[in-house]
Amino acid sequence: MKTGPVLGIEGTAWNLSAALFDEDLIKLVSNPYKPIQGGIHPREAAQHHAAVVTSVIEEVLENNPRPVAIAFSQGPGLGPCLRIVGTAARALALSLNVPLIGVNHCVAHVEIGRFASGFDDPIVLYASGANTQVLGYLQGRYRIFGETLDIGIGNAIDKFARSKGLPHPGGPEVERIAQNGTYIPLPYTVKGMDLAFSGLVSAAKDSPESLEDVCYSFQETAFAMCTEVTERALSQTGKDELILVGGVGMNKRLQEMLRLMCGERGAAFSVPIPQYLGDNGAMIAYTGRVMMESGCTIPVEQSRINPSFRADQVNVTWRTEPDNKSTHAEENTARGAEAIVRFSNGSAAKIRTSKQYRHSELDRRLITERTRAEARLIVEARKAGVRTPIIRDISHDTIIMEHITGRKLKEKLNPLLLEEAGRMVGKLHSAQIVHGDLTTCNFMVKDRKIWLIDFGLATTSAELEHRGVDVHVLFQVLESTSPESDVLKEAFIRGYREIMPQANDILEREHEIELRGRYL
Structure with missing residues (x-):
């Protein structure tokens, strides 16, 4: 179904952006809010958006085709900023007598990533200021397979950067300073499919080591955590494509880690061009367009903003279920996210493998700590009456145990x-x-x-x-x-x-x- 160009307006936080998208991007214009000091002040950001939204939209529409629909970022985001964008979108849709489309900001990052990469069914690491999530499509929705339990990776970097007197946003400056650092141990917090950054931020703020070493180690630790939970999602779902989206996705070290991980797993990896990585109107316009093609428009009276709008609340009507991919391993070998299990003579040898993407010292520490802890807790669980494999031998990186078939x-x-x-x-x-x-x-x-x-x-x-x-x-x-x-x-x-x-x-x-x- 051909729809024609859709105007998209983004304004969930710092960036007021609008774009016109048809078969491809026609025009993108952004006017970001830049705080004098510190982080984003929601009311000030909203005042900025209100002051520039009309001129940004006019610049996008100038000498271009009339839009057939208006899409806007409905959430999640900062309430005052979302209200400015929602009001502008409603007014424009009414004046042009065209449909209105409320777009989930997180889903828009995923969809522009799919468009830019050409990937059909990827796992997506969404790394931005407020968000750190691992998403994948399953049964009509984008499921969140893992996410931060406290603050987003971008906000974590900004908090640390502000404590050291670095300018906002802190990511580019931390990345620059990290190039001259060496590794020091910092807290590494992964809980199943989720992760947390608060302990890392606190330790980095209080570290007496040089700024270069702390910046380097902050990146090495935080990005390794992100890469680990992303690999676990690839392993669990059997998918073989990965996209990195969000403003933090511009960091070259994070890209390198994910590329190395995907190379080890035989998965394809893609990062959109910079104009599609951070918050931008193009992703709202493009997602609004594919939503409109599947009939996802809304009456004006149902266009209220939702600052807590989660990606997994969206009915993804524009996608079909992908073909099931075989996840069967070789007969005598199974591979998980962090270990290879080899089966022989009724035994299973779980071998934690070194990860190229992790700093060698951090990698050795995690392998040894997790191997010892796992063996001890398997034994304790068995004593408590839980059926677990019987352990037969252990080394610094390997547990040999009973092979549970089934x-x-x-x-x-x-x-x-x-x-x-x-x-x-x-x-x-x-x-x-x-x-x-x-x-x-x-x-x-x-x-x-x-x-x-x-x-x-x-x-x-x-x-x-x-x-x-x-x-x-x-x-x-x-x-x-x-x-x-x-x-x-x-x-x-x-x-x-x-x-x-x-x-x-x-x-x-x-x-x-x-x-x-x-x-x-």
């Missing part, structure tokens, strides 16, 4: 097995062990019994928060992969309550975590 739970989802999984996790949590990666790929099913495997991110904790996150990760995987997720979750809860004395408190915390909108 099928992954994701291939045999049914209420009886989820109820048994609930009892198993109840035993685990009663022993104050948090698995850290409770996906349906890490439960093995054999003879109607379940084993729990891959304790690579497990920890000991009695906190409601940590156990609530554990359960929430499993629930979100079920929602992302099964149309019967409600029935399966209820079955899990029955089994979990049967074993875990604090089940109600933990499940209440899981619901609170869901309402925060910060997890998978």
